Amino acid sequence: MAFFTDPSITIGTKMLEVIYIFMGLMAIYTGVKNLRDKENPSPAGTCIFWSALGIVIAFGRWIPAAANGVIIIIMIIPAILQKVKIGKVSAPTEKEVDGNYKKIGMKIFIPALMIGICAIICALIPSIGALTGCGLGVILSAVILAFYSRDNKPKVFLNDSERLLSSVGPLSMLPMLLASLGAIFTAAGVGDVIAGIVGNVIPAGNVNVGIVVFAIGMMLFTMIMGNAFAAITVMTVGIGAPFVLAYGADPVVVGMVALTCGYCGTLCTPMAANFNIVPVAMLDMKDRMGVIKNQVLPALIMIVVQIVYMIALK
Template sequence: MIGLNLVYAVAGVFFAACALLGAVDRRWANALFHALLALSFFAGDAIGDLGNGVLVLALVATATSGRMRRGEPEAASEPHGPLLALALVIPAAALGGTLLFKRLPTLIDSQQATLVALTLGVLVALALGHWLLRAPPLAGVRAGRRLLDEIGWAAIMPQLLASLGAVFALAGVGDVVGGLVGGAIPAGSVLGAAVAYGLGMALFTIVMGNAFAAFPVMAAAVGMPLLVRQYGGDPAAVAAIGMLAGFCGTLLTPMAANFNIVPAALLELRNRYGVIRAQAATALPLLLFNVLLLWWVIR
């Protein structure tokens, strides 16, 4: 059955190729960083918890060594018309593949249908790009490696923070937060629970830098016990709107360095928080809308 095995294989091949290109260019720290990522995708299940822990420590040591080099800037070129269409291939494939693959449970793991469709969409877009633009065979990999070198260690921050959220959930942080929030919400108040959940998702995301890290905590604290079990909310709606509220927090925090700080550095903005300031006018009204939407779908 096709599932995460395909996703991990494609990601592993890409990072392995980046590691080889880095070694050819004598970017040894970059090559080691990408090689470790490739190893995690190829053999993460085989090396066990201890091996993965050592691998993460090696990634951190490499990232903080100060030896990782930024990518070489590429000469500006005229925009190509087909590029916009190629960019749309990926979301179209993700949507269409998700709807199709859920009807093929014997072939595609239905729980991973979206990730499989997204991966196939990337491969299709890459193949079309090489065909339409007559690009060299490794042009896509080189461009991806250059972008990774520009972003640096922050490229894997979402995964690290999501892992932190899982650790917090296993440690019972959600139960503690739920006890504190439950005592502050008026009995029987759906609006109060919706405000606590939406605002909590945004605030935890601001602190952790990633909505995926905040979700396990707030789902265990408010989402499941109050909004779903007590007030009968649809779990899918509670999860989806909660994540959107968390993403509002992503727009407001420097902890989301890969989204808000790295772009400011790459664009050489005078204000390193310029991206956050520009996004605040969108994030705050959108957070309010998500809270009201959650209250409306449950009441």
């Protein structure tokens, strides 16, 4: 309880930790439910993965770092051995979906909108923050859905959350792992290595060439990392700062547009699991690259437009 009573820790951080605890318990529930599921072809491996993940998310702050490491190693073993499977799927029938749509209609988008609204409102409150706002928005959305239908009881939310996690599987960990990888790359000096390599290619003082390399580098590195936020720290250190900003380019324009250049890479990579793998799993698409194939052309058009935009407003 020392963490929650510490006056030096903001209320937003404390609220976020409570949200993490709920998330961890949800993962543990997923593991236990699959362990008891007779239709799951690998109940033990599935339970180990989700339960270990849940323990780290919910209680990792209070577990020694070495113990967290051991739990994570245990967690990845069934994933490597492909022993994390999906069991019985209790998805709503088409009749239920049609009935709910006729009853609720377009109001179904209000709960989703609440997540964004809460994130924006909380972002304007320094002691809370946008990330906590997203969590609060999810809770508010659940309350709204409960008002929509008396059938939306806590067990419904639990089972639907389990169904989503089980459908995505270990790939749900990819965004977190890639974000951590970005921090590791930065600490390891990968940006300095990139700067040394690029310095032999970009003519000194040519801001336009620097912008082109920075933008394309952001797109390609995001495809590797799967996360533009992870890529921009490394690419800004390696290319943006020494070859673009150092020669007088507007940091506001370059910083914002470079990030959206990274999003062009997000559209083209399976590493961006939450964008390109989750829809495939949720829609049960036969072509696992179907989402990406439909996004490549818009991504290429966008990267060209953004390069021109940066050069024009630099």
